[in-house]
Amino acid sequence: MTDTTPRRSTKQREAVREALSASDEFVSAQALHQALRQDGSTVGLATVYRALAALAADGEADALQAGGEVLYRACTPTHHHHLICRSCGRTVELEAAAVEQWAGRVAAAHGFVEPEHVVDIFGLCAECAARRAADDAR
Amino acid sequence: MTDTTPRRSTKQREAVREALSASDEFVSAQALHQALRQDGSTVGLATVYRALAALAADGEADALQAGGEVLYRACTPTHHHHLICRSCGRTVELEAAAVEQWAGRVAAAHGFVEPEHVVDIFGLCAECAARRAADDAR
DNA sequence: GTGCTGTTGAGAACGATTGTCAATTTCGCC
C-alpha cells in the first residue's frame, strides 16, 4: 500500500483506461474485455483483470462487488460514494462529509482504528421507475 | 419476493441456524459447512448454501461480500449496519438513523426511488491494533 | 400408515478470477 509503483505505460493499459472512462456505469471485467475485443483490440482477459486491479489500486477506478462479480468504474480520485440505479446502472458520485465523520466517530467509540467504510445506495432512477410503472400498467 | 414462504423445518436447517448463531463473527458458507461436519453432522455443502440463503431472505441473517466470498452472520431482524474488525472479524451491530435519513434524502434529491443502501465500516479493533503494534515493535 | 411435496446429499457443472510461462514490449542507458 506504500506506493511501490514501478508502473510501465502500455497500449493495453491505456486501452483499458479509455474503455473504462467511456462508460459512466459500473462494468464488469468480462464486459470490458468483450467491448475491447469488439473494437478490434486483441487484449487478453488476464490483462484486463490486471489493468483494472492496477487502476483500482491507484485510485483511478472504483470497484464494487455485485452479484458474484466485481464491477469497475472510472472515478474521481477523491474519496466519495455512489448512488447506483439497480436497473440501468447509471451512477451518481456522492460526497458525504457527514457520513465520513459519522463513520470515524462510531469506529472510535468502539475502539476501532483505521476505519474504512463502504457506503453505497442502490435505487431506481427516475427513468427506470417511470418505465417500470408503464410496464406494470400495461 | 412477496413472502411465499412454505418453509419446512428440518434438522439440517436447524443445525445451520444454530451453528450460525454460535458465532458472533461473519463466517463463510464453506467454514460453516466444515464446522458442521466436524460436529458429526452429515449435511451437504449445497444444503448449507440453501439454508443460509433462506435465512438471509427471511432476515434472520446478514450477508456481505468480502474477498470473493459471501459471509453470513446471525443478526437482529431490525435494519442495521456493521462495524467489522478486518483482522479478527469481530462485529458490532450499529443503528444509524442519521445515515438512513441521509440515504433517503440523497436518493430522492437525484430522483431515485426505492433506495436500499449498503453501509459497513471496516477497521481494526482495539485488541488487534494493540497486537499489531506489538508485532511491529518486535 | 399413506401419499404428496419440499428437502437433502453427492457430485458434476459452471463462471469469475488468478496463475503459468514463453514471447513481446518498454524504457533507461550508452
Place this chain on the structure above:
DNA sequence: GGCGAAATTGACAATCGTTCTCAACAGCAC
C-alpha cells in the same frame, strides 16, 4: 538509434466459490 534487463502480455490451464441436477428421503396433512 541501438542494447539489454526487466516488466508486461496473451493464451491456456488451474483454482475456487457457488449453483445445478437428480434420485433418495423426510415432514406433514389426511
